[in-house]
Amino acid sequence: MNYFSSDFKLGILGGGQLGKMLLSDTRKFDIQTYVLDPSDEAPCKIACDHFFKGDLMNFETVYNFGKLVDVLTFEIELVNLEALAKLEEEGLKVYPSPKTLKLIQNKGIQKDFYIQHSIPTANYKRFPNLKSVVVDILDSKLKLPFVWKCTEFGYDGNGVKVIRQISDLDNLANVECIAEEMIPFKNELAVIVCRNPSGDIKTYPVVEMEFHPEANQVEYVICPARIDDKVSEKARAIALTVSEKFNHVGLLAVEMFQTEDDEIIVNEVAPRPHNSGHYSIEASYTSQFENHLRAILNLPLGKTDSKVAGIMVNLVGESGFSGNVIYENIEKILGWDGVTPHIYGKKQTRPFRKMGHVTIINENISEARRIAEDVKNTIRVISDKLNN
Amino acid sequence: MNYFSSDFKLGILGGGQLGKMLLSDTRKFDIQTYVLDPSDEAPCKIACDHFFKGDLMNFETVYNFGKLVDVLTFEIELVNLEALAKLEEEGLKVYPSPKTLKLIQNKGIQKDFYIQHSIPTANYKRFPNLKSVVVDILDSKLKLPFVWKCTEFGYDGNGVKVIRQISDLDNLANVECIAEEMIPFKNELAVIVCRNPSGDIKTYPVVEMEFHPEANQVEYVICPARIDDKVSEKARAIALTVSEKFNHVGLLAVEMFQTEDDEIIVNEVAPRPHNSGHYSIEASYTSQFENHLRAILNLPLGKTDSKVAGIMVNLVGESGFSGNVIYENIEKILGWDGVTPHIYGKKQTRPFRKMGHVTIINENISEARRIAEDVKNTIRVISDKLNN
Numbered sequence: 001m002n003y004f005s006s007d008f009k010l011g012i013l014g015g016g017q018l019g020k021m022l023l024s025d026t027r028k029f030d031i032q033t034y035v036l037d038p039s040d041e042a043p044c045k046i047a048c049d050h051f052f053k054g055d056l057m058n059f060e061t062v063y064n065f066g067k068l069v070d071v072l073t074f075e076i077e078l079v080n081l082e083a084l085a086k087l088e089e090e091g092l093k094v095y096p097s098p099k100t101l102k103l104i105q106n107k108g109i110q111k112d113f114y115i116q117h118s119i120p121t122a123n124y125k126r127f128p129n130l131k132s133v134v135v136d137i138l139d140s141k142l143k144l145p146f147v148w149k150c151t152e153f154g155y156d157g158n159g160v161k162v163i164r165q166i167s168d169l170d171n172l173a174n175v176e177c178i179a180e181e182m183i184p185f186k187n188e189l190a191v192i193v194c195r196n197p198s199g200d201i202k203t204y205p206v207v208e209m210e211f212h213p214e215a216n217q218v219e220y221v222i223c224p225a226r227i228d229d230k231v232s233e234k235a236r237a238i239a240l241t242v243s244e245k246f247n248h249v250g251l252l253a254v255e256m257f258q259t260e261d262d263e264i265i266v267n268e269v270a271p272r273p274h275n276s277g278h279y280s281i282e283a284s285y286t287s288q289f290e291n292h293l294r295a296i297l298n299l300p301l302g303k304t305d306s307k308v309a310g311i312m313v314n315l316v317g318e319s320g321f322s323g324n325v326i327y328e329n330i331e332k333i334l335g336w337d338g339v340t341p342h343i344y345g346k347k348q349t350r351p352f353r354k355m356g357h358v359t360i361i362n363e364n365i366s367e368a369r370r371i372a373e374d375v376k377n378t379i380r381v382i383s384d385k386l387n388n
Numbered sequence: 389m390n391y392f393s394s395d396f397k398l399g400i401l402g403g404g405q406l407g408k409m410l411l412s413d414t415r416k417f418d419i420q421t422y423v424l425d426p427s428d429e430a431p432c433k434i435a436c437d438h439f440f441k442g443d444l445m446n447f448e449t450v451y452n453f454g455k456l457v458d459v460l461t462f463e464i465e466l467v468n469l470e471a472l473a474k475l476e477e478e479g480l481k482v483y484p485s486p487k488t489l490k491l492i493q494n495k496g497i498q499k500d501f502y503i504q505h506s507i508p509t510a511n512y513k514r515f516p517n518l519k520s521v522v523v524d525i526l527d528s529k530l531k532l533p534f535v536w537k538c539t540e541f542g543y544d545g546n547g548v549k550v551i552r553q554i555s556d557l558d559n560l561a562n563v564e565c566i567a568e569e570m571i572p573f574k575n576e577l578a579v580i581v582c583r584n585p586s587g588d589i590k591t592y593p594v595v596e597m598e599f600h601p602e603a604n605q606v607e608y609v610i611c612p613a614r615i616d617d618k619v620s621e622k623a624r625a626i627a628l629t630v631s632e633k634f635n636h637v638g639l640l641a642v643e644m645f646q647t648e649d650d651e652i653i654v655n656e657v658a659p660r661p662h663n664s665g666h667y668s669i670e671a672s673y674t675s676q677f678e679n680h681l682r683a684i685l686n687l688p689l690g691k692t693d694s695k696v697a698g699i700m701v702n703l704v705g706e707s708g709f710s711g712n713v714i715y716e717n718i719e720k721i722l723g724w725d726g727v728t729p730h731i732y733g734k735k736q737t738r739p740f741r742k743m744g745h746v747t748i749i750n751e752n753i754s755e756a757r758r759i760a761e762d763v764k765n766t767i768r769v770i771s772d773k774l775n776n
Contacts, residue, residue, distance in 0.1 A: 004731045030731040047435040300723030307695040327392045335688035343392045343418040
């Protein structure tokens with residue numbers, strides 16, 4: 001197959017920042033791209049060859065879009081599965097496969113899958129709605145505290161909440177959900193696995209999510225994780241097993257916990273480029289985006305080793321600001337060695353909206369961590385207007 | 389000045405591969421771009437915000453385009469200087485300045501400039517046309533052999549020829565030119581300097597152009613150059629002097645010869661991202677394109693050190709093939725560690741047309757060199773049709 005400067009067409013469902021960073025590599029290889037997204041202001045609108053506006057959950061829209069391309073992928077899981085399944089049935093290459101996506105899209109099904117394949121994961125119980133969770137607590141069938149997760153449509157911390165008392169359930173949506181045992185953990189880790197249809201498979205190094213000690217929010221994604229080699233090896237091995245069981249093509253980001261006893265248990269997966277792999281653009285021999293592209297086109301996978309240590313800091317909209325975005329002090333952080341901001345192209349900021357990220361690379365991981373903290377304390381995503 | 393996700397507009401004259409690689413960084417920072425190019429099939433047509441088709445040498449076209457933007461730069465020197473000068477006069481930020489470009493665009497003026505500023509360069513003589521060169525040879529005022537260069541519109545080896553006998557002048561254009569003394573040299577080197585309007589200045593490491601032993605064509609650009617540290621330091625110092633004398637803003641690629649006596653003499657310069665800096669996308673902390681952007685926006689310059697050794701191989705159209713391009717064996721080279729092809733997006737190949745390049749990175753420069761040779765011997769830029 002001739003992909004380069006040819007008539008070949010790659011379709012991407014979703015036109016957000018992940019797609020935008022993927023387009024950087026389709027451009028590098030001059031691969032023709034078609035993008036579908038509901039928003040006229042999608043970050044992918046420029047840099048793709050053809051942009052289509054439409055609903056990713058609508059069967060007809062996704063099906064008709066798929067008919068235009070030779071290979072179809074997605075940068076967001078919330079897409080119409082039935083359309084993907086029909087397209088695949090009709091012979092279109094859809095990567096990752098809708099069969100894989102079906103096992104992942106719903107967190108209840110995903111958890112059942114881990115149990116079925118003896119993949120270590122936290123204990124859980126599935127519930128059809130919030131009401132039945134309350135009933136179980138009152139009947140003492142469910143012990144507090146636990147982690148509540150809605151099974152679908154959750155993202156970026158939405159749809160996940162620690163429940164310590166019944167009143168913590170107030171204001172949660174009355175939807176299908178799971179209650180998961182709270183696991184005390186030392187570290188939250190992630191491993192990105194890439195795999196092509198020929199079965200070539202590679203893992204990226206283990207990364208570590210460092211949390212803010214008080215706010216309990218991920219502040220830094222650090223590569224390599226500052227953990228024991230044995231724990232790293234175990235995490236990579238488990239990630240490989242998860243990938244094999246899902247039989248996925250493309251990238252699979254496997255999020256895991258390292259328990260107090262150095263056990264590794266799987267939290268959840270994402271079948272696409274992932275926030276925990278953004279550091280790879282600057283730090284790795286091959287970025288996660290290029291490897292996603294190589295994988296879905298059944299090209300050989302690129303080397304996943306790092307050239308230098310990499311740390312990523314998310315840029316989210318500052319609380320209290322909504323409106324035209326201003327990246328305060330961005331000139332300042334650009335003056336520091338190895339600091340690269342990525343601006344996703346959203347013109348409007350809102351509190352906690354993901355607006356970009358900053359990568360810090362350095363030969364020395366401690367030095368990178370020091371600069372990352374300075375970056376975090378210096379740049380602010382604000383706007384020309386304070387919230388009412 | 390707020391450049392990021394704002395109303396700020398950057399104009400780029402020329403929409404070729406250099407512009408395309410620059411757009412990769414304007415996208416990363418979400419800086420709005422306007423591009424002018426004569427071709428509807430320019431590699432920059434997608435990924436810029438607004439594309440305009442027009443003649444870069446036409447005063448009105450360039451002037452009117454310049455009126456639309458806040459900062460204007462170019463990725464090709466062959467642009468209408470008068471329009472740039474008028475725009476600058478009227479207050480537009482044009483980087484590099486037309487004053488600098490004027491000293492570079494014509495090779496005769498460029499050579500005079502070196503002499504005037506005591507910058508070491510090969511001896512030369514300026515001629516208004518080819519006929520007067522012949523007269524000088526016949527009058528024994530000009531000794532054979534020498535290097536003929538047309539003063540304007542030469543590029544990629546066009547417009548340069550070694551003259552060993554009068555008949556070598558046959559078929560050369562009867563245009564303004566220079567005759568330059570042939571300098572026996574050990575190495576052809578280059579240093580890229582970047583400088584912003586505040587006067588921040590940084591040099592990239594010295595790179596070495598390795599020639600094919602028989603064909604006398606550059607085969608590999610190697611970073612760092614495999615030369616003595618003292619020679620490297622001298623080359624960087626001379627490049628800095630050249631940059632200061634030109635008082636340029638943006639990038640300046642300084643091509644130099646290392647003579648048999650380890651003297652450094654300046655060959656020529658280019659006031660823009662340059663083929664000799666393409667390795668920087670993968671190998672450097674900050675690519676030449678990002679640093680060009682930082683420089684012309686008066687942002688702090690990024691670190692120019694390398695993370696790993698880098699070697700670049702140009703991809704040019706194979707002799708004998710014209711038509712729809714095919715990159716033969718590209719899947720094969722993608723299977724080797726640290727190998728990244730860049731495909732410029734030209735759909736049609738022609739003999740010797742620059743179609744792309746491949747970067748090879750490795751911790752070990754000898755290993756990189758070995759892989760580069762394999763790349764060179766493996767990939768071929770052909771087409772579905774043989775030439776008549």
